[in-house]
């Protein structure tokens with residue numbers, strides 16, 4: 001299985017039939033970056049690197065081109081394609097002059113259009129082949145084309161985020177304070193955790209958390225000596241992270257050196273290094289507590305979280321198909337792990 005060194009995306013062809021949903025979810029991240037308050041999405045941080053707006057235009061065009069390629073593969077045997085002309089389009093189509101609101105809308109439409117042609121592939125269609133030029137010329141099944149297009153979305157989300165958060169020559173230091181959670185933080189923490197329950201399958205529950213439920217949870221975590229950390233911007237809680245035993249160490253003491261964590265950052269504060277700061281603090285706590293391995297478990301459609309963890313040195317170790325369920329759909333679990341002995345990235 002191939003993994004992208006830069007964004008951590010893994011080409012797992014078994015996930016091809018979920019590609020449409022992952023692409024629709026993924027472009028929502030890029031769209032929100034283009035409309036982020038206070039940012040100028042058309043500004044290039046470096047003269048030789050596209051702006052968020054240009055990446056957004058490119059991603060829209062990639063999705064439209066990929067749609068045509070999939071449709072062509074249904075009417076021809078192993079068609080070949082001319083390159084899309086990614087660099088020429090920036091000038092020919094005036095990417096820098098386009099309206100971010102229009103591009104946001106078009107991105108959503110392009111993702112939905114592409115997802116629709118994928119949804120209409122029959123069981124035999126996924127193995128139809130095309131001649132694909134990238135990364136080197138090869139005959140590829142449509143499964144690969146679908147997964148490769150998810151990679152395009154994940155990778156360009158990373159490109160956009162880098163343009164937002166990293167100035168020329170260095171990283172913007174995180175402005176937030178990381179400290180242990182207090183009961184007074186729980187209303188904000190609960191709101192952050194609940195924010196995506198109704199719109200995504202990232203949390204495998206349909207029932208929002210309650211502040212009183214989180215009070216018992218915090219008391220339990222404190223009693224067990226496990227950390228619950230919050231990120232605070234001024235006096236606003238904008239993220240949290242926690243870990244506890246990976247599996248029941250009373251029954252199976254052999255798991256006592258391994259923990260599983262969760263990390264959440266408010267949408268308004270994502271892309272500013274807060275998730276990284278929280279996970280670094282959590283990893284330091286785990287090292288001091290003598291832990292050896294941290295595990296992240298996420299829904300396979302949560303490509304942003306997969307890319308985030310890969311950037312911090314986590315390695316994908318397993319995919320478990322169909323082990324979850326939400327809204328009547330079976331869901332796949334991705335497991336990633338970090339060896340705490342290697343503290344170079346997290």
Ligand SMILES: CC(C)(COP(=O)(O)OP(=O)(O)OC[C@H]1O[C@@H](n2cnc3c(N)ncnc32)[C@H](O)[C@@H]1OP(=O)(O)O)[C@@H](O)C(=O)NCCC(=O)NCCS
Nearest residue numbers: 158161264265270271272273274275276298304307308311
């Ligand atoms: C995943 C999450 C915690 C990341 O937090 P964040 O504060 O936005 O991330 P950071 O700004 O610290 O990013 C750290 C690195 O990960 C990368 N990254 C973060 N989110 C990414 C995304 N959606 N796609 C690609 N890369 C991403 C950043 O570009 C950065 O890389 P860099 O080293 O090149 O600068 C946050 O998006 C979130 O809370 N998501 C919703 C809840 C969730 O999915 N939690 C994880 C459940 S397992």
